[in-house]
Amino acid sequence: MIxxxxxxxxxxxxxFSFGGGYAMIxxxxxxxxxxxWMTKEGFVDMIAISQMTPGPIATNMATYVGYxxxxxxxxxxxTIGVSTPSFIIVCFVAQFLLHFNEEPIVQSVFxxxxxxxxxxxxxxAYGIALVSIIRLEHYNKTNTLQDLIDFKGLLVAGxxxxxxxxxxxxxxxxxxxxxxxxxMIFM
Amino acid sequence: MKTKQKNICWDLFIxxxxxxxxxIGGGFVMLPLIQxxxxxxxxxxxxxxxxxxxxxxxxxxxxxxxxxxxxxxYKLKKVPGAVAAxxxxxxxxxxxxxxxxxxxxxxxxxxxxQSAFNGIRAAVVATIAMAVVRMAKKSxxxxxxxxxxxxxxxxxxxxxxxxxxxIIFSALVGILFTRRGGxxx
Numbered sequence: 001m002i003x004x005x006x007x008x009x010x011x012x013x014x015x016f017s018f019g020g021g022y023a024m025i026x027x028x029x030x031x032x033x034x035x036x037w038m039t040k041e042g043f044v045d046m047i048a049i050s051q052m053t054p055g056p057i058a059t060n061m062a063t064y065v066g067y068x069x070x071x072x073x074x075x076x077x078x079t080i081g082v083s084t085p086s087f088i089i090v091c092f093v094a095q096f097l098l099h100f101n102e103e104p105i106v107q108s109v110f111x112x113x114x115x116x117x118x119x120x121x122x123x124x125a126y127g128i129a130l131v132s133i134i135r136l137e138h139y140n141k142t143n144t145l146q147d148l149i150d151f152k153g154l155l156v157a158g159x160x161x162x163x164x165x166x167x168x169x170x171x172x173x174x175x176x177x178x179x180x181x182x183x184m185i186f187m
Numbered sequence: 188m189k190t191k192q193k194n195i196c197w198d199l200f201i202x203x204x205x206x207x208x209x210x211i212g213g214g215f216v217m218l219p220l221i222q223x224x225x226x227x228x229x230x231x232x233x234x235x236x237x238x239x240x241x242x243x244x245x246x247x248x249x250x251x252x253x254x255x256x257x258x259x260x261y262k263l264k265k266v267p268g269a270v271a272a273x274x275x276x277x278x279x280x281x282x283x284x285x286x287x288x289x290x291x292x293x294x295x296x297x298x299x300x301q302s303a304f305n306g307i308r309a310a311v312v313a314t315i316a317m318a319v320v321r322m323a324k325k326s327x328x329x330x331x332x333x334x335x336x337x338x339x340x341x342x343x344x345x346x347x348x349x350x351x352x353x354i355i356f357s358a359l360v361g362i363l364f365t366r367r368g369g370x371x372x
Contacts, residue, residue: 017250018351048295049287052304055207055280056214056252063284075285079277086249090257091269093247105362112361114238115332116353117245118323119339124215125315126344132308153309160313172219172314173209176307183306184299 002070003077005035010062010081017058017082024058028065037069058082133157152187195264196271202229203256203275210276212304212311214252217276219318221255231263238325246354252276331364 009031017024025047032038038046046068050060059079066078100106132153139148160175202224210217218241226237240262244255253273260272287294294300327336335357342348 014250014253015248018248018349045292045295049284051212052295052300053280053283053287054209054211055277055283056210056217056250058214058250059253059277059280060284063280064288067285067288072285075281075288079281082250083253083273083277086247086253087257087269087273089247089249090243090254091261091266093243094258094261094269097243108362108365109358110239110242110361111331111365112335112357112359113242113246113354114326115323115334115336116339116357117242118319118326119336119341120245120343120350120353121215121218121241121315121322122319122336122340123343124213125312125319126340128213128215128308128315129312132305132312150305150309153305156306156309157313157316160310161317164314164317171223172216175314176209176211176216176310179306179310180303181306183303183309185302187302187305 003073006066006070006074006078007081007084009035010066010078011084013062014058014082015085024061028061032065035069037065042068129157156182196267198229199260199263199268199271200275203260203272204278205275206256207276208279210252212307214250215315216311217252217255218322219314221259222318222321225259232259235325236262238322241322242326245350246358335360 013024013027013031016027029043032043033040046061046064050057050064053060055063059082062078062082063075067075070077097106133150135147135150139145141147156179160179163170163175164172206217206220206224209220221241222237225231226234232240240255240258244251244258247254253276256272256276257269260269262268264271323336327333339353339357343350343353
């Protein structure tokens with residue numbers, strides 16, 4: 001039955017999605033192409049759509065593939081499937097931490113993890129900057145310095161950072177939407 | 188917390204519905220959104236605690252965004268809270284993606300959409316960067332932390348090391364090099 005297949009496959013994909021949605025892409029591609037759920041072109045389209053819509057990329061991809069394969073129920077089942085491992089694991093760990101938070105070993109682990117995770121998130125931001133502000137591929141083709149940096153993107157990023165620093169009360173979504181409008185007009 | 192206990196699950200659902208709906212351009216955008224909604228507005232979780240939730244969310248298998256919202260929901264109201272938060276998080280995706288998959292399969296090719304996303308991506312870099320700065324005030328507090336943070340950033344950004352190794356390594360290093368009780372060099 002397609003729904004069971006979707007659920008189980010996406011549960012597996014969700015479990016091995018470590019370090020962000022992009023990790024799961026190759027895993028997802030293998031599954032989707034093996035089962036014949038999508039064509040390669042359709043898959044590429046789906047990645048683009050998943051990045052451009054609200055929600056985490058991983059769940060977006062699950063919803064999309066689920067819908068293509070099994071309609072609305074397929075979308076629901078795949079999305080719940082991909083979330084299930086996270087949900088179960090986190091509930092257990094959260095409960096564990098509730099009791100063992102004060103343990104020296106746990107504290108020590110966190111002493112290492114906290115700065116490391118901060119670095120990882122910074123790396124994620126850098127990754128996005130690489131495709132939006134720093135255009136390395138483009139520069140390699142043309143070798144003109146102006147092509148290395150997307151100045152409009154840099155301007156947007158700079159203005160947003162300044163505003164966040166100055167106007168602490170404003171919700172981040174305001175900047176994101178404003179940047180979208182700016183992009184529509186000027187980019 | 189002044190919210191009535193019965194309404195917390197609904198409140199969680201609605202809050203994460205907003206967060207999920209605004210998480211655009213990548214799962215990491217939810218970090219500044221959670222800082223704003225959960226720490227600043229609702230005051231459900233403190234600045235110190237949220238850093239640990241982000242940390243746990245990143246360090247466990249599974250989808251980071253789902254990990255984090257499950258964590259927050261669980262902390263507030265155990266399993267029902269976790270369900271409410273997660274359900275809120277995935278609902279916008281479910282609705283919007285299904286609509287796009289059904290009616291607008293060339294959504295990503297629409298030029299206006301692409302232009303909008305050129306702007307959005309740049310703003311996303313900025314909001315995540317500032318969220319990192321805010322988080323770092325609590326998570327990177329000594330020379331050891333600075334070293335680990337810079338090392339993590341560097342190996343992942345420039346040497347294609349998988350985040351999994353960074354997490355395992357930093358957890359071990361934390362155990363080996365920090366003194367029991369939390370103080371370290």
